[in-house]
Amino acid sequence: MKKTRGFLLAAGVSLALAFTFSCDSGGGGGGGGGGGGSSVSYGGKTYKTVKIGTQTWFAENLNYDPGTGNSACYDNQASNCATYGRLYDWSTALTVCPSGWHLPSGDEWTVLTDYVGSSTAGTKLKATSGWKYISEGGTDDYGFSALSGGGFVNSNGDFSGVGSLGYWWSASDYEDGSSFAYGWYMSSGASNVLRFIYNKSYALLSVRCVQD
Numbered sequence: 001m002k003k004t005r006g007f008l009l010a011a012g013v014s015l016a017l018a019f020t021f022s023c024d025s026g027g028g029g030g031g032g033g034g035g036g037g038s039s040v041s042y043g044g045k046t047y048k049t050v051k052i053g054t055q056t057w058f059a060e061n062l063n064y065d066p067g068t069g070n071s072a073c074y075d076n077q078a079s080n081c082a083t084y085g086r087l088y089d090w091s092t093a094l095t096v097c098p099s100g101w102h103l104p105s106g107d108e109w110t111v112l113t114d115y116v117g118s119s120t121a122g123t124k125l126k127a128t129s130g131w132k133y134i135s136e137g138g139t140d141d142y143g144f145s146a147l148s149g150g151g152f153v154n155s156n157g158d159f160s161g162v163g164s165l166g167y168w169w170s171a172s173d174y175e176d177g178s179s180f181a182y183g184w185y186m187s188s189g190a191s192n193v194l195r196f197i198y199n200k201s202y203a204l205l206s207v208r209c210v211q212d
Contacts, residue, residue: 038050038051038056040058040098040101042064042098043064043065043098045063045064047059047060047062047209048060048143048145049211050142050143050144052112052115052116052142052143052144053111053112053115054111055108055111055112055115055210055211056210056211057104057112057144057208057209057210057211058101058208058209058210059143059144059145060085060145060147061084061085061086061147061149061168061206061207061208062085062086062088062096062097062206062207062208062209063081063082063085063086064086064096065086066092066095066096068092069088069089069091069092069095070088070089070091070092070201070204071086071087071088071089071092071096071204072086072087072204073086073087074087074149074150074151074159074162075159075162080149080162083130083147083149084147084148084149084150084162084206085147085149085206085207086206086207087149087151087152087204087205087206088169088204088205088206088207089200089201089202089203089204090169090181090198090200090201090203091200091201093169093171093205093207094171096207097207097209098209100211100212101209101210101211101212102171102209102210102212103169103170103171103207103209103210104170104171104208104209104210105170105171105172106170106171106172106182106195107172108170108210109168109170109182109184109193109195112125113125113184113193116141116142118192118193119191119192120191120192121191121192121193122146122186122187122190122191122192122193123138123139123191124139124140124141124142124144125140125141125142125144125146125186125193126138126139126140126145126146126147126166126186126188127140127145127146127147128140130147130148130163131148131163131164131188132148132163132164132188146166146186147166147206148161148162148163148164148165148166148186148188149161149162149166149167149206150162150163150164150165150166150167151165151167151203151204151205151206152202152203152204163188164187164188164189165185165186165187165188166185166186166187166206167183167184167185167198167203167205167206168183168184168185168205168206168207168208169181169183169198169205169206169207170182170183170184174197179199179200179201180197180198180199180200181197181198181200182195182196182197182198183195183196183197183198183203183205184196
């Protein structure tokens with residue numbers, strides 16, 4: 001079992017493995033510009049993708065074990081990886097998307113949330129199930145299907161947040177040489193998506209890949 005540690009959260013600061021890209025005829029996300037029906041095969045798993053505006057995203061959290069770096073399943077239970085995807089520290093998250101895809105920058109997250117409507121982006125991007133307070137979110141208008149996968153939430157190394165909170169890394173440093181990087185956060189009780197900073201080494205967060 002890999003050694004993992006919790007993360008420090010600061011609020012208010014707003015391998016290349018071979019893969020195949022294939023299209024099918026099925027419909028993708030909902031209204032407002034979401035489109036899909038495509039998939040990516042990577043690391044023995046097939047991931048749905050969705051086009052939202054000018055961007056194409058994985059429509060589910062990455063569940064790929066690179067065998068190096070620092071990553072884990074929530075509560076160290078493989079079933080949680082299958083449901084919510086794997087959790088990664090920042091340096092590992094930078095390397096795990098397949099060729100032709102990458103960990104999104106903070107600017108790319110902003111393009112996404114601005115496109116779907118920044119004040120209600122959380123509501124529109126959340127999956128329609130798997131959130132505790134679904135009456136306050138989860139319309140999944142674009143097929144992004146964000147899940148509340150939780151993460152490591154304190155320096156004691158405890159997992160927390162599954163069912164009510166979702167955290168995703170960006171590739172953007174808080175500032176040059178900083179121990180922190182920007183991530184994005186959704187809550188079951190909020191309609192928006194918030195930008196926070198997370199400790200690069202301690203935090204274990206979810207990953208969504210965006211196409212190059």
